[in-house]
Amino acid sequence: MREKRPIIIDTxxxxxxxxxxxxxxxxxxxxVKLITxxxxxxxxxxxxxxxxxxxxxxxxxxxVAKGANQPLVQPQIDAxxxxxxxxLAGFEWKEYNRQLLTEVPxxxxxxxxxxxSSEPVTLLALAPLTNIALWLRLFEEDKEKIAELVIMGGATGRGNSGNFSEFNFHADPEAAEIVLNSQLPITLxxxxxxxxxxxTSETIKQVKKAGKTGKMLSQLFEHYRGGDIVTGLSMYDSTTLVYLLAPHLVETTPCQMAIELAGQVTRGASSVTFIEESSCQLVTDIQVEEFQQWFLQQVSQCG
Known part of the structure; x- marks a missing residue:
């Protein structure tokens, strides 16, 4: 049996x-070795x-380790x-296990x-990159033990938090710049x-039938405003798992990405340059119908 890939999730x-x-x-x-x-x-x-x-x-x-309460420089924004x-609006949560939380930052x-870890670690970043930037500043020697940094973040066109900025990068653009300049192998x-x-609405109906996890997610989806139940819900963070677990469903190309820090209107915007060789690559396409099928399969495996 193939060994599992060690991963740390920042979320x-x-x-x-x-x-x-x-x-x-x-x-x-x-x-999953750690969640921050x-x-x-x-x-x-x-x-x-x-x-x-x-x-x-x-x-x-x-x-679980609690991280930064604030961005590196600017005031906090939220979604x-x-x-x-x-x-996590929409689901009635029961008492939870506080023993999983460490006091270590x-x-x-x-x-x-x-x-x-005895093996190189994959970092999965689903949030503003404040924790990852702080880690890089404190422990640059760790970079040689990183297999890959997979990030949900950035935009190549219009944004969803500001006219041209994606939320995770807009929430802490200085952190995004530090991470993107790290020379780590990065997939965006x-x-x-x-x-x-x-x-789609039909897929969401199928999710509801997929065990206790499907029922829980379907209740959350009713309160999620990343799209709507009728026109479809955008699954931003789960696309990182498509890349990790079903990479044949996506296309990638090498790139460099820069973050705008000075502009009053464009602060947090990401500018992409496509080049032949780079330590960074951008996912440029995903097979949508196959993604729907993959998504349902994954939910059904969650019990």
Missing amino acids: DPGIDDAVALAFALFSEELE TVAGNVSCPQVTENTLKLLTFFDKEVL SEIHGDSG AAIAIHQAIQQ LPLEIGNKARL
Whole structure:
């Protein structure tokens, strides 16, 4: 049997984060070593609580480390208008396991998990990149033990948080710049891929029938404003799992991505240059119908 790929997930649940966490935690190919939380969709204390709720619901024991409460420079913004004030609106959560939460800050916990791993680690970033930037500043020597950094972030056209900026990068553009300049092997799944990877109303009906996880997700979807039940819901964060688990469903191309920091209107915008060789690659397309089928298969495997 092939060894599982060790992975650390940095997240801010968030309804689409909940989907991505489910797929990663139940994957037979991935071993989630650590989950770190960061202010993003809602506050860091709330997304930390949400992560513990999800782990308890899934009956999974993974160490959780709380990260940055604020971006590196600017005031915090959130996406509570998309995910609800709690971040996971629409489901009645039961008591959760607080014992999974460590007092070690996220950046240090990432370092410890990387150093303890016998294999190179994949980092999966589903949130503003504050924790990843802080880790890089503190522990640059860890980079040689990173297999890949997979990021849901950036946009090649219009944005969803500001005219030209995607939310995760807009929430902490300085952190995004630090991470993108790190020379790590990076794969970016931008806003456009999440917008293509929409769940149709028919697929959402099928999700509801797929065990307790499907029922839970379908209740969250009723309160999710990343699209709507009729026109389809954008599954931004779960596209990272498509890349990791079903890479034949996506197309990639080498690129460089720069982040605008100075512009008053364009702050947080990402500018992409396509080049022949780079340590960074951009996912440029996804097979939508196959994604729908893959999505249902993944939900059914989550119990």
